[in-house]
Amino acid sequence: xxxxxxxxxxxxxxxxxxxxxxxxxxxxxxxxxxxxxxxxxxxxxxxxxxxxxxxxxxxxxxxxxxxxxxxxxxxxxxxxxxxxxxxxxxxxxxxxxxxxxxxxxxxxxxxxxxxxxxxxx
Amino acid sequence: xxxxxxxxxxxxxxxxxxxxxxxxxxxxxxxxxxxxxxxxxxxxxxxxxxxxxxxxxxxxxxxxxxxxxxxxxxxxxxxxxxxxxxxxxxxxxxxxxxxxxxxxxxxxxx
Numbered sequence: 001x002x003x004x005x006x007x008x009x010x011x012x013x014x015x016x017x018x019x020x021x022x023x024x025x026x027x028x029x030x031x032x033x034x035x036x037x038x039x040x041x042x043x044x045x046x047x048x049x050x051x052x053x054x055x056x057x058x059x060x061x062x063x064x065x066x067x068x069x070x071x072x073x074x075x076x077x078x079x080x081x082x083x084x085x086x087x088x089x090x091x092x093x094x095x096x097x098x099x100x101x102x103x104x105x106x107x108x109x110x111x112x113x114x115x116x117x118x119x120x121x
Numbered sequence: 122x123x124x125x126x127x128x129x130x131x132x133x134x135x136x137x138x139x140x141x142x143x144x145x146x147x148x149x150x151x152x153x154x155x156x157x158x159x160x161x162x163x164x165x166x167x168x169x170x171x172x173x174x175x176x177x178x179x180x181x182x183x184x185x186x187x188x189x190x191x192x193x194x195x196x197x198x199x200x201x202x203x204x205x206x207x208x209x210x211x212x213x214x215x216x217x218x219x220x221x222x223x224x225x226x227x228x229x230x231x
Binding site: 050 | 155157159161166167169173178208210212214218220221222223224225
């Protein structure tokens with residue numbers, strides 16, 4: 001059974017840094033592109049970042065480029081999102097999702113339950 | 122990276138058909154056959170319903186279908202059921218090598 005479990009969400013002050021993790025199981029992790037999507041309270045989905053199965057290619061939304069870094073450790077079956085210079089606009093539930101294929105832009109067929117990041121002073 | 126345009130809400134009675142539109146530009150929806158649709162119930166993770174404009178993942182009911190004409194993609198739900206009531210989001214690959222979501226559509230089954 002495919003499972004994705006996010007962790008690392010917390011309440012944090014503006015300007016702070018945080019690393020989210022997504023532990024994957026039930027499939028050959030390196031064969032799939034992975035994505036982070038966020039959803040602010042009461043708002044719609046926003047694509048944040050994506051990474052290829054090998055981890056070589058990464059992509060970011062303009063809203064997080066230069067502040068967030070996506071990475072993966074295929075030996076640990078884990079996806080990461082390093083988040084720096086956090087602001088109130090980054091407050092959201094962050095979902096990790098598995099792509100249908102190794103491409104970072106393939107549609108996401110499995111999703112985690114999400115982890116809440118709340119940025120507030 | 123402007124969000125794709127979806128109607129804020131649509132409604133229909135059980136057994137009816139509804140269509141949700143998703144309008145973009147030639148740099149996203151119109152330029153690629155990479156449109157997906159996701160269903161999200163309150164408090165839950167999104168679920169993939171359609172990918173590559175018209176394809177249904179295994180396990181998704183065939184009363185969901187997708188199409189595209191020009192810069193507008195559409196999700197049609199035929200034979201509405203109570204459990205179809207949810208938020209629906211479209212998503213497209215863009216020429217900037219990013220993905221973009223629509224603003225979401227709340228479907229109410231009357």
